[in-house]
Amino acid sequence: xxxxxxxxxxxxxxxxxxxxxxxxxxxxxxxxxxxxxxxxxxxxxxxxxxxxxxxxxxxxxxxxxxxxxxxxxxxxxxxxxxxxxxxxxxxxxxxxxxxxxxxxxxxxxxxxxx
Amino acid sequence: xxxxxxxxxxxxxxxxxxxxxxxxxxxxxxxxxxxxxxxxxxxxxxxxxxxxxxxxxxxxxxxxxxxxxxxxxxxxxxxxxxxxxxxxxxxxxxxxxxxxxxxxxxxxxxxxxxx
Numbered sequence: 001x002x003x004x005x006x007x008x009x010x011x012x013x014x015x016x017x018x019x020x021x022x023x024x025x026x027x028x029x030x031x032x033x034x035x036x037x038x039x040x041x042x043x044x045x046x047x048x049x050x051x052x053x054x055x056x057x058x059x060x061x062x063x064x065x066x067x068x069x070x071x072x073x074x075x076x077x078x079x080x081x082x083x084x085x086x087x088x089x090x091x092x093x094x095x096x097x098x099x100x101x102x103x104x105x106x107x108x109x110x111x112x113x114x
Numbered sequence: 115x116x117x118x119x120x121x122x123x124x125x126x127x128x129x130x131x132x133x134x135x136x137x138x139x140x141x142x143x144x145x146x147x148x149x150x151x152x153x154x155x156x157x158x159x160x161x162x163x164x165x166x167x168x169x170x171x172x173x174x175x176x177x178x179x180x181x182x183x184x185x186x187x188x189x190x191x192x193x194x195x196x197x198x199x200x201x202x203x204x205x206x207x208x209x210x211x212x213x214x215x216x217x218x219x220x221x222x223x224x225x226x227x228x229x
Binding site for chain 2: 004006009034036042043044045046049090092101102103104105106107
């Protein structure tokens with residue numbers, strides 16, 4: 001069965017510093033992987049996704065993630081944090097075939113220090 | 115194009131009461147899903163539908179019913195609310211078939227408190 005583990009429920013960085021949010025997955029088949037962002041009191045918004053092809057995926061707001069099959073990882077990065085990046089971030093893997101069900105990690109709350 | 119809409123935004127129930135959370139989408143998506151979000155647990159799938167007239171259970175279906183009579187609407191019913199159902203509920207939809215992006219679009223959520 002597919003599963004997702006996000007390392008660190010809270011991450012705090014300074015404005016302008018590198019953002020690194022970790023996600024490891026478990027899947028018996030080639031995975032489809034997603035990062036979603038949730039701003040306070042809002043729904044989830046897709047940041048980026050990996051399906052097939054290029055393993056470095058670029059998303060919105062300057063975020064990117066790299067699919068590493070050997071490490072079963074899909075870490076999210078941004079070179080320079082901005083105050084507006086403060087939010088909760090969820091990594092998710094698609095359950096195979098048909099129903100497009102997503103299995104989510106527990107989330108990582110990102111805080112940006114001025 | 116409103117995307118995925120949910121009503122109400124907030125709701126307080128007493129134990130044993132029933133209610134229906136509404137979800138609608140105007141993107142002609144076949145797939146629709148209900149998730150609940152609890153602190154430290156991410157989002158967990160309650161029920162999903164692959165098209166009108168077809169529904170199935172997700173990870174945490176107990177205490178919830180769904181139906182899908184139209185492509186646009188996917189209501190979630192709580193027949194007898196319990197405090198354990200206090201949560202934030204999200205509805206999502208996505209397309210399928212050739213060229214499907216597998217991207218799920220989420221509604222703004224319904225915050226439910228059961229006393």
